[in-house]
Amino acid sequence: MLARRIIPCLDVKDGRVVKGINFVGLRDAGDPVECAARYSEGGADEICFLDITASHDERRTLFELVERTARAIAVPLTVGGGVRERRDVHDLLHAGADKVSTNSGAVANPSFVAEASRAYGSQAIVVAIDAKRVSAPGEPTRFSVFTHGGRRDTGLDAIEWAKRVVDLGAGEILLTSMDRDGTRDGYDIELTRAVVDAVSVPVIASGGVGNEAHIRDGFLLAGADAALAASIFHDGQHTVAEVKHYLLAAGVRVRPPEESDGPGPEGAAS
Amino acid sequence: MKRVAVLEYGMGNVRSMFNALEKLAAAPTLTADADKLSGFDAIVLPGVGAFGQGMENLRARGLDAAIVDCAKAGMPILGVCLGMQMLLETSTEFGAHEGLGLVPGGVEKLAPASARLPHIGWNTVLEPHPGRWPGTPLRAYAGEEVYFIHSFAAVPANAQHVLAEAEYDGVRFCAAIGRENIVGMQFHPEKSRAGGLSLLGAFLEL
Numbered sequence: 001m002l003a004r005r006i007i008p009c010l011d012v013k014d015g016r017v018v019k020g021i022n023f024v025g026l027r028d029a030g031d032p033v034e035c036a037a038r039y040s041e042g043g044a045d046e047i048c049f050l051d052i053t054a055s056h057d058e059r060r061t062l063f064e065l066v067e068r069t070a071r072a073i074a075v076p077l078t079v080g081g082g083v084r085e086r087r088d089v090h091d092l093l094h095a096g097a098d099k100v101s102t103n104s105g106a107v108a109n110p111s112f113v114a115e116a117s118r119a120y121g122s123q124a125i126v127v128a129i130d131a132k133r134v135s136a137p138g139e140p141t142r143f144s145v146f147t148h149g150g151r152r153d154t155g156l157d158a159i160e161w162a163k164r165v166v167d168l169g170a171g172e173i174l175l176t177s178m179d180r181d182g183t184r185d186g187y188d189i190e191l192t193r194a195v196v197d198a199v200s201v202p203v204i205a206s207g208g209v210g211n212e213a214h215i216r217d218g219f220l221l222a223g224a225d226a227a228l229a230a231s232i233f234h235d236g237q238h239t240v241a242e243v244k245h246y247l248l249a250a251g252v253r254v255r256p257p258e259e260s261d262g263p264g265p266e267g268a269a270s
Numbered sequence: 271m272k273r274v275a276v277l278e279y280g281m282g283n284v285r286s287m288f289n290a291l292e293k294l295a296a297a298p299t300l301t302a303d304a305d306k307l308s309g310f311d312a313i314v315l316p317g318v319g320a321f322g323q324g325m326e327n328l329r330a331r332g333l334d335a336a337i338v339d340c341a342k343a344g345m346p347i348l349g350v351c352l353g354m355q356m357l358l359e360t361s362t363e364f365g366a367h368e369g370l371g372l373v374p375g376g377v378e379k380l381a382p383a384s385a386r387l388p389h390i391g392w393n394t395v396l397e398p399h400p401g402r403w404p405g406t407p408l409r410a411y412a413g414e415e416v417y418f419i420h421s422f423a424a425v426p427a428n429a430q431h432v433l434a435e436a437e438y439d440g441v442r443f444c445a446a447i448g449r450e451n452i453v454g455m456q457f458h459p460e461k462s463r464a465g466g467l468s469l470l471g472a473f474l475e476l
Binding site for chain 1: 282283286290318319323364392420421458463466
């Protein structure tokens with residue numbers, strides 16, 4: 001039976017892991033390669049690596065850092081930031097990424113999603129959606145898609161956009177609530193549930209995790225397939241293993257944390 | 271030390287396979303040189319992506335014929351994910367495509383009753399019948415979850431070539447194939463922590 005996934009996220013700026021609140025006010029949270037290795041050893045199911053300045057500065061992700069990160073971990077790696085053409089996908093996969101995530105690039109050129117998934121398979125193409133509640137109180141809830149690290153409102157409806165990119169070939173949706181990002185108030189359950197119900201691919205919930213119960217709610221209330229979190233891991237508030245023990249006790253099927261993730265596999269040594 | 275050719279043919283992440291083999295103290299070489307394949311001890315055909323594109327890239331480099339020649343000469347061949355799927359004869363992904371044909375059968379889209387595709391994440395694999403795993407790389411399997419990421423799966427024509435199965439949303443599918451020196455794994459042993467490395471290590475002992 002398939003397990004739900006826990007994905008620590010490394011937002012990387014100028015080669016360092018950073019974390020902000022509502023996409024601004026960034027502060028340093030460590031070395032990306034060290035962080036990724038620690039999470040991989042600690043039971044993370046995947047690692048997500050987002051170069052958050054890439055779109056803004058119109059520069060491409062630091063391939064060398066991706067290479068070192070991929071080498072340091074024993075679980076899959078998703079990389080995003082500045083991915084806007086087929087060459088970017090190729091270069092990142094070649095550097096060691098297993099999946100690439102595109103956000104601004106997909107909005108600027110939706111056919112890129114189709115082209116990339118056709119060439120590299122849907123499973124390699126994640127579309128990241130940064131969504132923000134734009135409806136006034138009393139109005140029907142509406143979420144708009146933002147790009148360029150949350151600086152630009154595209155006017156696209158987040159639910160409709162999610163459906164569209166899946167039709168184009170996206171294999172997974174990485175859904176971040178901008179309202180919740182960095183707040184530790186929990187995932188936006190309404191937003192996440194709406195996207196989960198609208199699409200036929202796995203949805204990664206993101207934005208707002210402050211404790212273990214928030215992750216449980218992302219799975220059990222919102223129906224997410226994977227839970228992405230940053231602050232609670234970076235700050236040492238919880239280890240991945242602690243979160244998994246909590247989830248197992250709460251009835252969520254996750255890959256159990258291993259007793260020991262030592263260096264040598266037994267089968268290889270014999 | 272086993273000299274292992276890791277085929278680099280423009281289909282995704284070959285680096286993680288290279289890294290994993292290095293951890294196992296094998297001597298991996300990233301290559302797309304069809305003429306040199308016969309000089310290796312084993313071939314690993316990794317790959318993510320679309321079947322048609324993968325075969326096109328193999329053919330453009332003359333690797334399709336070279337792999338088949340090495341396989342027929344008895345060299346151990348491991349296909350992973352798309353690399354496993356291409357070991358079969360045909361696929362229906364984005365139209366009909368011909369594969370390497372080293373294992374009879376085709377590749378078809380998974381049909382989960384209600385769950386999502388792709389099938390992404392950690393899942394366990396099952397022995398199709400008792401006694402299937404001894405003498406194969408799956409003998410090293412100790413029940414750990416391994417990492418899957420795919421929408422299509424192999425459907426071998428001959429049930430004897432099914433080496434392992436997995437279950438997703440009530441549907442059982444082929445998670446590994448085996449035919450003498452030819453092995454395929456739908457999951458990614460190179461991305462599946464210590465348990466995955468054990469399976470790769472066991473392949474290297476073939």
